[in-house]
Amino acid sequence: MEDIMAYVQSRDPGEEEFHQAVHEVMESVKPVLDRNPEYRQAKIPARITEPERVIMFRVPWMDDRGEVQVNRGFRIEMNSALGPYKGGLRFHPSVNLSILKFLAFEQVFKNALTTLPMGGGKGGSDFDPKGKSDSEVMKFCQSFMGELFRHIGPDTDVPAGDIGVGAREIGFLFGMYKKLKNEFTGVLTGKSINWGGSLIRPEATGYGSVFFAAEMLATQNTTLEGKTCLVSGSGNVAQFTTEKILELGGKVVTLSDSSGYIFDEAGIDSEKLEYVKLLKNVKRGRIQEYADKYPEAVYTPADPSADSNPLWNQKADCAFPSATQNEINESDAQNLVNNSVKLVSEGANMPTTPEGVEILQDNKILYGPGKAANAGGVAVSGLEMSQNSMRLNWPRQEVEHRLHIIMKSIHKTCLDASEEYGTPGNYVNGANIAGFVKVVEAMLDQGLV
Numbered sequence: 001m002e003d004i005m006a007y008v009q010s011r012d013p014g015e016e017e018f019h020q021a022v023h024e025v026m027e028s029v030k031p032v033l034d035r036n037p038e039y040r041q042a043k044i045p046a047r048i049t050e051p052e053r054v055i056m057f058r059v060p061w062m063d064d065r066g067e068v069q070v071n072r073g074f075r076i077e078m079n080s081a082l083g084p085y086k087g088g089l090r091f092h093p094s095v096n097l098s099i100l101k102f103l104a105f106e107q108v109f110k111n112a113l114t115t116l117p118m119g120g121g122k123g124g125s126d127f128d129p130k131g132k133s134d135s136e137v138m139k140f141c142q143s144f145m146g147e148l149f150r151h152i153g154p155d156t157d158v159p160a161g162d163i164g165v166g167a168r169e170i171g172f173l174f175g176m177y178k179k180l181k182n183e184f185t186g187v188l189t190g191k192s193i194n195w196g197g198s199l200i201r202p203e204a205t206g207y208g209s210v211f212f213a214a215e216m217l218a219t220q221n222t223t224l225e226g227k228t229c230l231v232s233g234s235g236n237v238a239q240f241t242t243e244k245i246l247e248l249g250g251k252v253v254t255l256s257d258s259s260g261y262i263f264d265e266a267g268i269d270s271e272k273l274e275y276v277k278l279l280k281n282v283k284r285g286r287i288q289e290y291a292d293k294y295p296e297a298v299y300t301p302a303d304p305s306a307d308s309n310p311l312w313n314q315k316a317d318c319a320f321p322s323a324t325q326n327e328i329n330e331s332d333a334q335n336l337v338n339n340s341v342k343l344v345s346e347g348a349n350m351p352t353t354p355e356g357v358e359i360l361q362d363n364k365i366l367y368g369p370g371k372a373a374n375a376g377g378v379a380v381s382g383l384e385m386s387q388n389s390m391r392l393n394w395p396r397q398e399v400e401h402r403l404h405i406i407m408k409s410i411h412k413t414c415l416d417a418s419e420e421y422g423t424p425g426n427y428v429n430g431a432n433i434a435g436f437v438k439v440v441e442a443m444l445d446q447g448l449v
Contacts, residue, residue, distance in 0.1 A: 004049075017099050018099075020353075025109065029433055063132075071127040076104040078105060088159065089124045106120075121157055145180070171192060186388025209345050216368055228318070232254070232321050237348065254314060259288060275290070308335060357428065
């Protein structure tokens with residue numbers, strides 16, 4: 001372990017998020033490397049932590065005032081042993097090489113768990129779509145795709161959406177790709193349903209996170225019925241996590257964005273959730289406006305100087321972090337334990353710090369790591385790719401049924417792998433080991449490439 005981490009840190013200095021992701025995986029798979037000495041002999045740790053390709057480029061565009069803006073674009077093509085690179089595009093000011101490498105690295109193993117033929121990649125830009133007009137977003141997306149189109153394709157690399165990249169952005173990106181390549185192919189997923197998208201794709205990450213939580217609860221002979229749940233975020237993942245929790249009889253009492261969070265003790269019912277969708281997806285407003293609309297809810301502004309997030313200090317049964325990486329730290333995890341939370345299912349990617357994970361596991365919390373619990377999004381992206389290849393659309397019930405089966409399969413795979421390697425019930429180890437072994441075996445089959 002020490003040798004592997006020293007190697008990665010020396011080659012990629014300063015990339016803290018990437019180092020964190022590599023450390024978590026390598027810590028889990030140490031028994032696999034010990035049991036299979038041929039993996040070390042083939043230099044698998046060095047090969048699997050080195051992207052097959054890193055693409056970085058300039059994105060110039062003109063804003064509505066006629067001023068030239070310049071952003072930076074990225075695509076990390078991490079590993080294609082199991083299929084075309086697959087992973088989202090993130091548009092957010094925090095985007096940098098470290099964050100995208102961590103996301104791409106996680107994506108490799110997440111995609112392996114889905115059982116679908118997909119490699120792992122990730123991309124995006126430090127462009128911030130917040131506060132931009134539709135015209136500005138379109139100009140940026142067209143400039144971004146003006147370079148990215150050279151590196152992607154339905155059999156090479158199939159991006160999707162992520163933070164800051166929703167249906168609007170996917171539409172603009174796809175339109176420019178179609179114009180540049182003069183072809184209509186399934187090069188992006190998350191498309192609108194009337195031009196190649198899949199039903200359930202917008203819902204998939206949130207629904208999948210809840211399906212995974214339900215499977216974890218079933219091991220304790222209980223369900224989400226009557227459970228009080230904390231959900232962070234208020235975007236796509238948080239919205240549909242809330243929707244599925246309501247369907248299964250649970251109650252959601254929190255939502256958030258970067259400005260703060262709301263606590264609604266009465267619960268965010270279907271009518272209130274529809275308002276959140278209107279607020280965030282159409283008006284592109286702030287979650288504070290929820291408290292203006294529903295005065296019984298309490299809004300708490302974010303305090304960047306605080307050492308914990310008060311959202312995670314509410315009494316509840318389950319927690320669904322659905323915002324961004326490292327949003328649950330050591331203090332937050334301890335607050336969850338103190339407030340009797342029994343389950344954490346990650347809708348976001350790596351939302352819990354290593355210290356937080358340790359506290360959750362030490363206190364026997366049912367903990368579903370992102371690469372397993374939020375794999376529903378990329379699973380339905382894979383199903384969208386299948387439908388595009390066959391030139392057809394499956395009905396809603398079929399896609400949701402397939403998603404449910406995939407999430408049940410991922411849960412069982414994680415449990416089986418954790419049992420086989422001596423840590424029964426440890427979903428982190430199970431997810432990392434199962435994904436790692438599948439990818440490594442494919443790499444060895446394909447030779448030194």
